[in-house]
Amino acid sequence: MNSKTDSTAVNSKFKIDNDKSYFDSIAIILFIGLLFTDFIPDFDVVGYTIPVHYLYLSILNLVMGVFIYFNAVLLSTGFFNKIKKSFFIKIYFLFLALCGVSLFFAPNLSLSIVNICYLLISFLTIIHFGILLNNRLYLIYKLVFVVVLFTFFETSIALINFLELLKINASEAYKISLNTGNINIFAVSLNLKIPFVLLGIFTFSGYKKWISIIAFSSSCLILFLNNNKAAFLSLGLIVLLFLAYKAVKTKAYKKIGLVVLLLIVAMGVAYLVTSVDKETSVPTSAVNKASDNTEFSMLNSLDKEESASSRIKFWRNAIELSKQNLFTGVGLGNYQVEISPYDNKLLNNGSVTIHPHNDFIEILVETGIVNALIYFTLFITLLVINVKKLKSEDTEIRTIALLTLLILLVYGIDSLFNFPLYQPTVQIGFCIIMIFTLLNQSVEVEESNLLVSKKYFIPSILLSLTLLYFTFEIFKTYKLELEIKKDYALEKHLISADYIAKNLPKYPNINNETYPFLQKLGVYHYYEGNFEESKKVFAQSKKINPYSGVEDWYLSKIHAKTNIDSAQYYIKKSFESRPRDLNSYLDLLHISNIKKDTLEIINTNTVFSSYRDEPMNYIHTSNALYNSGYDIKKLNQFIAEGLSKFPQDSLLLDRKEMFQKILDVKNGVVTSSKAKVQSVKNDENTAADKRLNNVVNMNIYLQEAANYGAKGQFDLALKNYLLVLEKYPDNLAIHQNIGLCKFEQKKFKEAIPYLEKSLGDQNLNDGKSEYFLGICYLNTQNKAKGCSFLNTAKNKKYPNAAQIIEQYCK
Template sequence: MWREALDYTLKHPFIGCGFGNWKLESIPYETEFANEADVPYHCHNDFLEISTEIGIPGFLLYISLFVVLTFYTSKILLKSSNDKIATLAFISFLALVAYSFDALLNFPSERTIIQTIFAFIISFIFVLFHFGNASEKKLEPTSNSTKQLFTIGFVLFIIPTIYLNYNSFVSSQAQRTIFPELSLPVPQMPLDQVENAFPSTPNLSYSTIPIKGALSRYYIREKQYDKAMELIKQSRKDNPYLGYDYYLMTSYYASKGMPDSALYYAKKTYFLRPRAMAYYQNLVTIAAMSRDSTTIDSAFNTFVKFRNEAPAWATYIRYNIESRRRIDPRVKLLADSAMKLFPNDSAIIKAKDIAYQPLESIEYIKQAFISFNNKDYATSAANYLKAIPYDPNNFANYENVGLCYYASNMFKEAIPYFDKAISFKACVSGKSAFFRGICLINAGRKPEGCASFVLAQKQEYPQALEFYNNNCIKK
């Protein structure tokens, strides 16, 4: 991070990127190091960060503050006849040294409490230097006009500061409510709850995601394409480095039924940030719809160079099959290789099951998945049941039938399918045991349900212990 900050400063020696903008300008330096939409907010050296933001002249002014304070302290220590004054000056100087080391290795300028302490340090040294020997000097009283001028200047300065900080607070509150939906393929909140939720400033979230871009997703969902495009273009100006505007363009054109344009922007999105899992999965999904297996291969080979992780392999296997509309021996070899690398990963286990499934089974499962997402649980269960004869040894189909009945509150009907799934050795995630426990308790078979929660705990399923404590332990 220090190297990148130095490089930027040398390329922009006189006019930096502007106060607070280093986290934007640092993005191009980190594309091959940062995952997802992560950005290095600071370079962990306030002196270097200030040089990137306000140039070398600003850096020299900042350094001069420490030089002047050091000079003041030395003058006090050398000339003061008052031991108490000298002691206070020395303690203040030690605090200044501590702050300087923090600024060399961290970013105290971003921490309000530390900045408050720093302001006190400066004030102590300044006051001790100028007024420490006040008894030896005759201080002239400050005129009323000077006091009034200072008060007016202070008020004029503090009002816009309060306004900007209040806007930042309102924006932070809105981000806390709305931004969790960024991980959803389609946002869920109503448009009228989000369109006026943000003030005009700031235009970026703390993680540099353009706020207008985040809002455009709601207009795309509502098919208000003109407004969505306007917001996407504005978001590109706000942050041209993250690739989020290209990501939104992918969604925009996919929603309009223009797969070629969607694929074009999906490529631009991913290859701008090749470590981003969301961008990788977005490209592979769009490429599979266009049956572009070459792009899928290229994206996978690029991604695993940076992050050789199970979700990347699982996504590649699944959409490789979908793009070719067939299962070839190479895909099965890939699935076997993935199992050797990630033997206990549930996504890889499912991907291998898909690779060895008949194509008819895959099509039924695909339709079942779509129906489940649309909350048509009866149709989803019917499609999973149709897939079972083609692949009777795949526990996931039985588990998914059980989940469909569970989602429909048909608890008694779900139990046999969870039982069948649990009977397979490959069913080790604890998911079937957990949901079987819920169904058994709702069916009035509490002891059996509690035993099922115990099994889910042994298989390390999240929430199993919580449900066991809430339903099986007497209070």
């Protein structure tokens, strides 16, 4: 009997040990799956890794939910008791609840649904991994080594890519991001892993220690090469605090010295690499000008403000917006639309901010001041809890608390300067913070063996399925956006309005630049000549985002063909929506010129110059005023005003000379080469008159060419530019504009020689000629030359160049 009992006990223990080993292995495998998010490819959603990563996390959560459901032994009451007793979890639940309440106050429910889905994915990740790792934090060092390995492989790939790209395109080589989306996200992702890597250096021996050392060195090197200030701050603080803690607790001074040495070496190598690169590479402009250097140009680049001072302006605007709905907020996800009236007065040419670069302020704006305070309280509570755990007598608890605090520090700093709340690769760090804080407890009382019925877990699976549906819809939306962007960039317009209508997205209903997809549908109706349908769609689009001004811009173009008064009305509305937009400004000048409305021309220039006071404003406005019959004396005074602000501007000096000659002719006098004043009596055949008429006519031709270009009448614009070219064959800016006209006419082969000729002008160094040359060569099946020119344009930071390269030059 005793032997049989003993055998049963042994078998039972063997089964328990096997089950334990099995669930341990599953927990580690799924943890690996979580970290694998950084390696998920973009699946042709180039530049939009967020929807791809959230779709992957939705699938992963469904897998975990189903596994837990069919292994109900994991559903112990002990885990749910921890949730019930955890004050910070209650704060987190309250935060999510108030985010949900904000949906009732959201002007655009579609945007709120997208963001609540993202938040709920993080919530499910915390619950599912919490269940899987409950009573399994003894696996901590295995989890640490998994993170170390991922960091090792990730940084190795990044450095290999860096070295390869350094030979081809030095300026792009330093933008190390892999599949995370951009350099800032990649930097934060690395910093979130560094606490694990540091722990590996101090804990492991043998090959594990060497892998940890290499992973730390390469991580630091990449962070220094990326030159990200927030990342520097995070790296410095986590290394300092970690080493200070180890110095007090373990006195492992050799290892502390090793870490310091590795950090200094990484900094030195980064400095040497950048120094050598500066000596051997051709310098390029860091920022494109908002307007071109010449009056002949038709297309303009965007200004992008990304400095620390810009962030302060974004925060100030966001706080002003929050005052309008202090307690309810504007609705989760609606910041990006509702901030537009503020952004339109801060950013040039329709640029937008999707986030205010501060999670706390974004929560304030979108969900109200109460929820913002709750969210801030969550961070303070997590900090206090884990600081207290550093005093525990249990070494394992102290180690996990230290890890959690350092990850919290990285995440907190990023929350102050960026927007990790909706970045999946950074949200993994937040989930680890929450899970470790919840589970890192000493077991004072043996947990109950009672299990929660698995039927109570069905809502989790249903929620996972719901989130999978929405993230797949979001993924399809960004796929469509990329198709439209490609079509725009290559100027082919192969996509039809019917195609967009059939695939019109619901989640979200605006693109990544806050323009409604209905607006894009209206634009394609416009291209197809279906103006009445375009008007109807634009009316619907303006209800989704009434601030963009793009609909009114197109409505102005539609009405310009039949009713100039209506055209002026709509272009004024577009300009009022975006008073810093160069195209709206120029088009309003053009239409006012047609109407000979000199008062409107002057008012338009006054408003535009109050935001962007540039010498070209005086050139554009004087053209419109002159062609509207404005008094020449007043025009001279107007140019004199410009010269008082920009005394060295050559175009203004030329314009002053031109208007002075016109005034002299009108007054009947002209200065001779011998400084004698002669009377001019209707002798239009004199050499002086001919030269004067040439100057005036050339400027009229240029103004008309620009006006025709603005209306899309490129054949007429081309005629005027060719007339000017006959007189000024060496003016390379005119060559550029002829090339651009032929490009718009889809005459890519004919455009190439003119655009190549313009490359010799030092004033045309913004990358525009290279960009359009690249697209011309792609359209003529010369990929090598096309990609070469596009890379040059990308180096000069010309808009869209990087996107075209990503899609067509891989």
